[in-house]
Amino acid sequence: MxxxxxxxxxAVTVSQAxxxxxxxxxxxxxxxxxxxxRGIHKGNAMTTRKTILCDAxxxxxxVTLPGKQLARRGxxxxxxxxxxxxLLLGAAPFAARAAGPIxxxxxxxxxxxxxxxxxxxxxxxxxxxxxxGNKAGDNPIELLVEDSQGKxxxxxxxARKLVQGEGAQVLTGVVSSGVALATNDYSRDNKVPLxxxxxxxxxxxxxxxxxxxxxxxxxxxxxxxxxxxxxxxAYKKGWRKVVTIGSDYAGGLDVDYxxxxxxxxxxxxxxQAEWSPIGTADFGPYLxxxxxxxxxxxxxxxxADGLRLxxxxxxxxxxxxxxxxxxxxxxxxxxxxxxLGDATLGMYSVLFYTPMxxxxxxxxxxxxxxxxxHFMPANEGPNGYVGAEAIVDAxxxxxxxxxxxxxxxxxxxxVKFDSPKxxxxxxxxxxVIQPMYIRETEKVDGQTANVPIATYKSVDQFWPYxxxxxxxxxxxxxxxxxxxxxxxxxxxxx
Numbered sequence: 075m076x077x078x079x080x081x082x083x084x085a086v087t088v089s090q091a092x093x094x095x096x097x098x099x100x101x102x103x104x105x106x107x108x109x110x111x112r113g114i115h116k117g118n119a120m121t122t123r124k125t126i127l128c129d130a131x132x133x134x135x136x137v138t139l140p141g142k143q144l145a146r147r148g149x150x151x152x153x154x155x156x157x158x159x160x161l162l163l164g165a166a167p168f169a170a171r172a173a174g175p176i177x178x179x180x181x182x183x184x185x186x187x188x189x190x191x192x193x194x195x196x197x198x199x200x201x202x203x204x205x206x207g208n209k210a211g212d213n214p215i216e217l218l219v220e221d222s223q224g225k226x227x228x229x230x231x232x233a234r235k236l237v238q239g240e241g242a243q244v245l246t247g248v249v250s251s252g253v254a255l256a257t258n259d260y261s262r263d264n265k266v267p268l269x270x271x272x273x274x275x276x277x278x279x280x281x282x283x284x285x286x287x288x289x290x291x292x293x294x295x296x297x298x299x300x301x302x303x304x305x306x307x308a309y310k311k312g313w314r315k316v317v318t319i320g321s322d323y324a325g326g327l328d329v330d331y332x333x334x335x336x337x338x339x340x341x342x343x344x345x346q347a348e349w350s351p352i353g354t355a356d357f358g359p360y361l362x363x364x365x366x367x368x369x370x371x372x373x374x375x376x377x378a379d380g381l382r383l384x385x386x387x388x389x390x391x392x393x394x395x396x397x398x399x400x401x402x403x404x405x406x407x408x409x410x411x412x413x414l415g416d417a418t419l420g421m422y423s424v425l426f427y428t429p430m431x432x433x434x435x436x437x438x439x440x441x442x443x444x445x446x447x448h449f450m451p452a453n454e455g456p457n458g459y460v461g462a463e464a465i466v467d468a469x470x471x472x473x474x475x476x477x478x479x480x481x482x483x484x485x486x487x488x489v490k491f492d493s494p495k496x497x498x499x500x501x502x503x504x505x506v507i508q509p510m511y512i513r514e515t516e517k518v519d520g521q522t523a524n525v526p527i528a529t530y531k532s533v534d535q536f537w538p539y540x541x542x543x544x545x546x547x548x549x550x551x552x553x554x555x556x557x558x559x560x561x562x563x564x565x566x567x568x
Contacts, residue, residue, distance in 0.1 A: 177242045178218065178465060179244065180247045181248055185221055187378055192222075195457055197443065200446075202463050212474065227256070246268070248268075251275060261289045267476075268289055269291055271457055271460065273453070277297050291487060295506065300401055300510065301328075301331070301334075302332050304424040306530075308399055316344055316368055316370050317345060318372045318373075319350060321351075331550070331557075338561035338564045346364070346365045350379065353378075357383050357387075358386065364392070370399055373401065380405045380410065384421075397420070397422065400421055403453065423515070425453055430526060433494075439455070456494040456495050464498075486500070501535065510533045
C-alpha cells in the first residue's frame, strides 16, 4: 500500500511537470547518519539513505482556462498520471534491484543484559562480509543495524522500521528467545525472510506446529539439541542424579527441558530444579539449597548471569565437590574466562563451537575476531559469521533477485558449507544441522580455554529421535517449570 501511494504521488508530480511549466518537483536525496545505527567498535557507522519528494513552493500556481480546455487538460492529466504510475509500478522492483544494494536488517541487543552477545554476533557478520568485499556476487550488501534491547516489543518496532522504513529485504540476528517469538510473528505476517543467526534457540520455531513460518530459517542452534546432547554425555559419564539451575525464560525452559527429557529416557533423573530470573545478582539462595547428594549440577545462565554464577559457585566452595555441566557454555563463556581465573577449571560444557577447533575455517576466523574484539570468540561470533554466509550464498543463488521470496527461502534452505563451527547444512524446516562438542575448561599456554573432548557429528533438531518419535511426546518445554523432576511426565506420550 505504501509503495502504491508513493508512486501515485510521484506520478502526479511528473504529470504536473509535463502540463505546467511553472511546476517543479525536486527529489531530495537525504543522507542521514543515526546514532542507533553506529557500529559497536571503533566508531563504525552504518549510513542509511532515504529519498523524499519535495514540492516546490510554486508547484501549484493556478492557470485560468476555458471550461472545455480545462476538461480536456484534466482528462489528459488523468491519462498521464495513470500511465506514469503504471510505468513506475512495473519498473519499481527491477529498478530497486538494479540500482541499490541488498539491504540486510540486523536485530541484536546492543544494550542490556545480552549486549555482549549482540556485539559478538555483529562482529561475526562483519568479518564474513568484509571477507567477500561486502558483496553477494555482483550485488552490494548493506547492513542496517538496530538495537533490540533484548525486548520483544522493541524488536518488533525496530523490525517494522527496518523493513517498512529503511527497505530491508532480509532480517537477521536475534539473541533472546522471547524476541525470536515476536519477530517470527512479524516475519510470517509480512512475508519477510528472517534468518535467526544469534542465540535465540526456542525449539518450536523450526518444527511443525503453530509457530511454523515458511519465511524463517535458523543457522545458529536450537535449545533442545544442545540439551539433549548434554544429557547423553552426562549419562555416559556415569551421572544418574543431577540438579538443574536454569534462567527463568523461554530459552532456559527449552534447553533444560530437553536435557531432562533425554536424561530420563536414558535412566537418569533430575532430583532438583531451580529457576533464576534473568539479571539475578545473588545466586546464594540457589547454591545454598543445592542437594549435595547429586552427582552433578547442570547450569544454564546466559549473559552477565553466567559470570556471576561461575564466580559464586567457586566462592561457595562447590567447585571440586559437585561437577558442573554448562549447557551452551554460559558460565565458561570465553570473554569471561580471563577474569574468572581458576574458578572454571574442570567445568564441562556442551556447545556447537569452541575456538579451540583446529580447522582452517576456525583458525582464520579466530585470528580475525581476536584482532577486532581483543578476546577469544564464543558462540555468537561464529553464529553471526555463518548467518551472513548463508544469506550471501542464497542471494548469489537467486542472482540477487529477492522478488520471489519463496525462491529465496528455498535457496537459504539449500546452503551447505564448512564454517568455523564445522560443516553446516539445513533441514527441510530450515533448522541448522551441525556438530556438537563436549568441552572441558583447561589451561592452554597459561590461559583457560574450552578444549573439545568429545564430538557429536551432524546433530539435527530432533536428535536422537526421528521426527515422528519426537512428535509422539505429549508435553513440550512450556510444561518444564513444574515437571523437571517428574520423569513420567517428561516421557509421557500422546
